[in-house]
Amino acid sequence: MPLLPTEKKDQIKFAVALIAGGLGVYYYLYPYSARALELDEQRARVERLEDTNERAMRELKRGTAKTLRAQAARSRATLGVLRQLVPTAHEVPAVLEEVSTAARRAGLEIGGVQPEPVIGGDQFDTHRYKVTVVGSYHALTSFMANVGSLPRIVAPVTFALAPAQAKNSAQAAARPAGAPAPTVQPLMATVTLQTYVAHTAAPGGASRAGEVLP
Numbered sequence: 001m002p003l004l005p006t007e008k009k010d011q012i013k014f015a016v017a018l019i020a021g022g023l024g025v026y027y028y029l030y031p032y033s034a035r036a037l038e039l040d041e042q043r044a045r046v047e048r049l050e051d052t053n054e055r056a057m058r059e060l061k062r063g064t065a066k067t068l069r070a071q072a073a074r075s076r077a078t079l080g081v082l083r084q085l086v087p088t089a090h091e092v093p094a095v096l097e098e099v100s101t102a103a104r105r106a107g108l109e110i111g112g113v114q115p116e117p118v119i120g121g122d123q124f125d126t127h128r129y130k131v132t133v134v135g136s137y138h139a140l141t142s143f144m145a146n147v148g149s150l151p152r153i154v155a156p157v158t159f160a161l162a163p164a165q166a167k168n169s170a171q172a173a174a175r176p177a178g179a180p181a182p183t184v185q186p187l188m189a190t191v192t193l194q195t196y197v198a199h200t201a202a203p204g205g206a207s208r209a210g211e212v213l214p
Helices: 008-085 089-105 137-148 165-174
Strands: 109-115 124-135 154-163 187-198
Touching (some): 089 124, 124 137, 137 154, 137 187
Antiparallel strands (some): 124 187
8 A cells, every 4th residue: 555645636635735734833833942942041041140140249248348347447446546535544634634734834823623423424434524724815715725635535515704803802902002903804714624534444354434533
């Protein structure tokens, strides 16, 4: 029995059927081939994105480490500056001596230094001292400028002025009759100065602020 038709008419029909079948198979399989190509492209795109993300994460980790090191360096520098500005408890007498020197440099007479109660804090304690000085207005302004230029943080929180009456009365009593009164009126200034004292490690590992000498 022949596998292929022998008559021409049958051969034409067979050829047409074969072509139609091939076209049917092609149109049936074409969407799947296109989908396969699309999936391959998406898979390649995902692989590229994953590779890019991995490189970005590696760069981020390196950058984060560098940033953390830079932040740590800045923190150490800031702490160093604060350490220079904020005295410890045993350095407070030296700070008070600097204040007295600032007053003498301005030509003022120091009337007294009175410590006020210490205000405790977590890292620093606040120390305040009421300082009384006597002199001219210009000398007082020079004194305040000298205090502001001290290497440690010393800030005025209150400032009161009054005529130096007691001294003027004594001078008037000692002045000869008819002698002219002084042209410059001395003033008495009462200034509350504030500084911060860093806590120091006490024996045994405890952290506290040491006692301050008045």
